[in-house]
Structures are given as structure tokens and as C-alpha cells.
Amino acid sequence: MEPWRYGCVNTASRGLTPDRDAAELALLKRFSAAKKPILGICRGLQIINVAFGGTLIQDLPGHNAVNGMDRLHNVCMTPSFLQVLYGTTMLTNSAHHQAVDQLGQGLRAVQWAPDGTVEALCHTQLPIWAVQWHPERMNVVTDGVRLFRAFLSLCS
Template structure:
């Protein structure tokens, strides 16, 4: 049986999480992320925050990478002052995930950014963010839905050519696109809902949360691209 592509997924790092009789620091991730990768035919591996210099050796062991959703990106990374509505920084996670993105792009590892992960992909390539928009996270802790329309001729349009209703929960969005990136889907209000990097590396960001839906197409496309790289065993660490 051929081996399934190994897909790394970045995680949260949270202090003082309580479960059962324990109250300890934890690295964690909503179960929808690994389940989605598994349902799409990949093997899921969690990547908790680490020293940024460890990102390249970690990525070298992967066939594909998912940068998961989470807290707001600290505005210092795109040269802005914090808006009062921007959440507290997650500095260790910012540094780690930016290093993961850089390593994946340098190595040609298929990369999917989800929500915060899409915003980080944009920032990593020199783009900026709108620090607050209305209408995309109406009820705290509850995912909403809205339609997104693909841009014809893009990678995303090849995956999902029709307008699609997606689960959404975000209050920030892409502003100026990073170098080389193009928009590949929009919401009805014009918000950029997907971005991609044309070229030999499979690199896509979606502003919504595919792990909260039954549509596997985006992650299946990632897994297929990861499997197409021909890695059937762990490569040597450079």
C-alpha cells in the first residue's frame, strides 16, 4: 500500500489549560483540522511552536503544510500600529509560523493557509492586513456562513469552480497583497477570501474554515499535490 502524504499542521500554545484533574500548559488544535487531513487521504502531524530555526528541518520531513487559524497576527509584522480591536499578540506562534511558511516556499512544499494562516502567508510575502471588518464574525464563538466566488483561471477555481457557501469566522482581512500573490476568491462584499502564489509551488490561502465543513476539495487538492512530490520516506535533514 502506498504511504499517505505527511501533512504538518501548526497548533496553538496555551497556558494553564484544564482537562480532567489536570491544569497544565498545552499545545492544542481543534480536532477538525487533523480529521480533515485524514479524510482527505493524508497523515496529520501537529507542529507546536518551536524556535524559528527549527522550521526548515521540520518542513524537510513533510510532504505538505497547513498553517491553521488562530489569533490575530501582530501588526508589527506588516509595519502597522495595533488597532484597539486587534487581539493580543501570539509572538511565539507568529515567529514559528512565519518561519514555517518561508521554509515551505523555499523547499517547494505544498502549503495551505487557513484563516490566520492565509493572512500570515500574505504578511510573509510583504502584504498588509485590514485590522477590522464587520460582517464575517457575527456571534463570538460561532461560525457563520457566506458565499465565496472564485476568480476564473486560478488554482482555487480549478478546485471549486462554482460559488460556494463556506463557514467563516474572522474580523481581519487581506489589504495589500504580498509579492507575487493574486486573489482567487471574493466574498459578496469584495473581501478577498482566497489568495494563491502562481508558479511551481502549490501555495493557497483561504479565509474560511474548511475543517468546519464537509467539502474536502481544498484539502484533497493539497494532499494530491503533496503526494505528487514523490516522497515515500523521510528525506535527510539538511
């Protein structure tokens, strides 16, 4: 995301897509105003955080993919939609260079990497869930399909 959108100067953001930022923020605003379920994945978590007034770490070392391969790490969780699905700890993948810095209004962090990086969040009042990891690439190690099934149930 463009750093100006969360009140910062660009110090390490790359691959910026202003039109995509604007479109995704507008879509999120419409869906959240209508109280429709939203699931953010990786960049989606970042969009959600910024949309609710949060900020991002522009370059987070140790979380990006290496030679095109996701990193894997354990995460811990608080009671949440994810703990119901996966228990108190789980293995996730990591392929991002940005992450939540300050949480947006109404958002609650529910999962963290060992270094304290927020790996998942939810909204306290709205049906909004978000993960920093990629469940669509986790089927071998962790059943990422569980998250999609739970989200589809939320949509019903």
C-alpha cells in the same frame, strides 16, 4: 498577527501571540524556500500574506462568528484551484475579524466575499494555496474535504 510585522500600528488587533507569529513565519519561509506545498487556513492565509509583504485589515466587521457560530456567505471565484474544485460560486463560512488588505508579492486573490474581502489566494509561482474560511467545518454545506484531497495530491 502583530501589526508591526506588516508596518502598521496596533489599532484593533487582539489576542496577539508574538512567539507563534515568529515560529509560523520562520516555518513558512523554510517551506517556501524549499518550494514545498503550503496550505494556509484562516490565520494561515494572513500569515502567508504578511510573509510575502502584504498587509491586513485589523478589524473587519461582519465576518466574525456570532454567538460561537460561523457566518455563512457566498463567494465568487476566478479560474484557480478552487474553481476546479467548486465551480464559479460557493458557500463558505466566516469566523474571522482580520483579512487581507494589500496582497503580498507574488500572491493572487482567487475568491472574494460579496463585500470584496479576499477569501482565498494562491502564489503565482510556488505551490501555496490559502483560504480565509474553514474547510474542516464546511462538510455539511460545502464539501471542504475536496480542498484537503486536492492539497494532498499536490503534495504527492
